[in-house]
Amino acid sequence: MATHTGELIRVQGLTRRYGARAVLDGLDLEIAPGEFVALLGQSGSGKSTLLRALAGLDDDVAGGGTVAVPEQVSVVFQDARLLPWARVLDNVVLGLPRAEQRGRECLAEVGLAGRERAWPNELSGGEQQRVALARSLVREPSLLLADEPFGALDALTRLRMHALLRRLFEQHRPAVLLVTHDVDEAIALADRVLVLGDGRIAAEKRLDGGTSTTEIRAELLRALGVTADL
Amino acid sequence: MTLLAARPSATTGRVRPRRRLAPGRPVPSGFLLGPLLLLGLWAAASASGWLDPRFLSAPWTVVTTAVELAESGRLQDNLLTSVERVALGLAIGIPAGAALALVSGLSRWGEAVIDGPIQIKRAIPSLALMPLLVLWLGIGEVMKVSVIAVGVLVPIYIHTHNGLRTIDSRYVELAETVRLSRAAFIRRVVLPGALPGFLLGLRFAVTTAWLILVVAELINSTSGIGYMMDLARTYGQTDVILVGLVVYGLLGLFSDAAVRLAERRTLSWRRTLAS
Numbered sequence: 001m002a003t004h005t006g007e008l009i010r011v012q013g014l015t016r017r018y019g020a021r022a023v024l025d026g027l028d029l030e031i032a033p034g035e036f037v038a039l040l041g042q043s044g045s046g047k048s049t050l051l052r053a054l055a056g057l058d059d060d061v062a063g064g065g066t067v068a069v070p071e072q073v074s075v076v077f078q079d080a081r082l083l084p085w086a087r088v089l090d091n092v093v094l095g096l097p098r099a100e101q102r103g104r105e106c107l108a109e110v111g112l113a114g115r116e117r118a119w120p121n122e123l124s125g126g127e128q129q130r131v132a133l134a135r136s137l138v139r140e141p142s143l144l145l146a147d148e149p150f151g152a153l154d155a156l157t158r159l160r161m162h163a164l165l166r167r168l169f170e171q172h173r174p175a176v177l178l179v180t181h182d183v184d185e186a187i188a189l190a191d192r193v194l195v196l197g198d199g200r201i202a203a204e205k206r207l208d209g210g211t212s213t214t215e216i217r218a219e220l221l222r223a224l225g226v227t228a229d230l
Numbered sequence: 231m232t233l234l235a236a237r238p239s240a241t242t243g244r245v246r247p248r249r250r251l252a253p254g255r256p257v258p259s260g261f262l263l264g265p266l267l268l269l270g271l272w273a274a275a276s277a278s279g280w281l282d283p284r285f286l287s288a289p290w291t292v293v294t295t296a297v298e299l300a301e302s303g304r305l306q307d308n309l310l311t312s313v314e315r316v317a318l319g320l321a322i323g324i325p326a327g328a329a330l331a332l333v334s335g336l337s338r339w340g341e342a343v344i345d346g347p348i349q350i351k352r353a354i355p356s357l358a359l360m361p362l363l364v365l366w367l368g369i370g371e372v373m374k375v376s377v378i379a380v381g382v383l384v385p386i387y388i389h390t391h392n393g394l395r396t397i398d399s400r401y402v403e404l405a406e407t408v409r410l411s412r413a414a415f416i417r418r419v420v421l422p423g424a425l426p427g428f429l430l431g432l433r434f435a436v437t438t439a440w441l442i443l444v445v446a447e448l449i450n451s452t453s454g455i456g457y458m459m460d461l462a463r464t465y466g467q468t469d470v471i472l473v474g475l476v477v478y479g480l481l482g483l484f485s486d487a488a489v490r491l492a493e494r495r496t497l498s499w500r501r502t503l504a505s
């Protein structure tokens with residue numbers, strides 16, 4: 001169902017149903033090349049469902065609509081999802097022939113130079129997620145999909161990962177769709193923040209410096225159904 | 231606060247003694263104590279003449295008999311024959327079981343065709359197949375190796391298949407997102423993921439192989455450790471029977487240790503968790 005484009009990521013009339021319930025219901029979405037978009041939504045609102053549709057991981061789910069994504073899509077999951085029986089470098093270059101050198105460079109970029117031969121379970125949660133980032137980067141994606149990638153990390157590590165992700169984004173410039181439930185994370189990282197509600201994009205905020213972040217934060221929280229007392 | 235933090239000194243004499251419920255420190259080389267005690271009893275009973283050598287030979291008789299058997303070459307010949315049978319049976323049964331598990335684990339059609347018969351075979355003890363195999367293959371080497379191979383195939387299949395089936399589906403999803411080819415998927419995800427199951431199956435397989443060997447050699451055989459023991463039975467030589475038992479015990483012990491070594495080598499990524 002997904003067609004490949006070199007540029008715009010375009011989703012039109014996307015519907016996904018589990019049983020009788022439409023989790024996504026005629027959703028439209030466009031992401032420009034090199035744009036960093038964050039997707040907010042209550043738990044169970046269908047964020048992962050949308051991301052899996054973009055990643056082409058949902059052949060078994062009923063629904064319709066068109067999805068046009070670039071050829072090179074990388075996914076970062078909430079769990080780092082490293083193969084425990086493969087060393088760090090082998091995880092990074094998984095499925096890529098003769099990519100050792102680029103794999104090393106990507107590991108160095110995420111601050112893990114020298115850990116190439118380590119086993120995944122010798123690393124901390126934050127380090128494992130950095131390996132997962134390196135595994136995505138080494139594939140030079142045009143679209144990076146990330147499903148709450150920092151959800152399992154402690155607050156301090158999460159802040160460091162924010163800085164790292166933003167830096168990597170600026171260097172490599174893929175389009176990014178970052179799923180998160182954290183409004184502050186979305187504001188800190190994204191150029192544009194979307195709120196998913198009732199199976200569609202229910203609200204959208206551009207962070208171009210026009211409006212103060214406090215105001216945007218309040219509006220996003222309202223769109224999420226949280227009455228903020230600031 | 232500092233008072234609370236300080237440890238009460240022992241000289242006050244009012245320290246509440248700790249009640250120790252754990253068994254305490256392990257006895258040094260404690261695992262040898264029981265066997266040595268038994269050996270001592272056995273030696274004492276033999277030396278005092280209380281133990282009839284026709285019922286059980288003295289430990290030193292067993293040792294000298296073993297030396298005599300080795301000097302005449304009988305021990306080595308029979309041992310070699312036995313080891314050859316087990317090695318051949320394993321060499322056929324292990325790859326066959328692993329291959330069947332792979333086919334059955336990777337394709338629904340394969341599973342539909344293969345899994346049923348093996349589950350049925352699993353319910354039938356391998357030794358019960360011997361009469362049929364004797365009719366088909368005679369009482370020679372082919373029959374013995376076949377029983378061992380068929381008996382070994384089952385635990386290898388069951389545990390490898392189980393290992394395959396329980397590979398985390400998240401890794402399959404990962405393989406899809408990084409667009410692994412089918413061959414790379416099998417090499418990077420399926421085989422390493424099923425390895426712990428396969429190795430567990432291997433331990434059962436090795437034990438099974440020796441067990442079947444003993445029976446196959448005790449019944450209709452003209453060589454092997456089991457034959458040597460059966461012959462000794464007809465002459466009432468308990469010392470030779472004991473030598474055979476010790477040899478079987480050592481073989482079982484060594485092969486289990488070998489599998490465990492292989493396990494430690496290949497599953498080194500797991501050791502980091504255990505240590």
Ligand SMILES: Nc1ncnc2c1ncn2[C@@H]1O[C@H](COP(=O)(O)OP(=O)(O)O)[C@@H](O)[C@H]1O
Binds near residue numbers: 042045
């Ligand atoms: N495989 C599935 N089978 C049935 N229902 C599912 C499945 N996956 C998700 N759902 C349902 O779809 C809804 C959206 O799920 P999800 O996209 O994971 O939400 P989010 O990621 O926003 O928390 C939830 O109500 C969830 O229960």
Ligand SMILES: [Mg+2]
Binds near residue numbers: 047
């Ligand atoms: Mg989710």
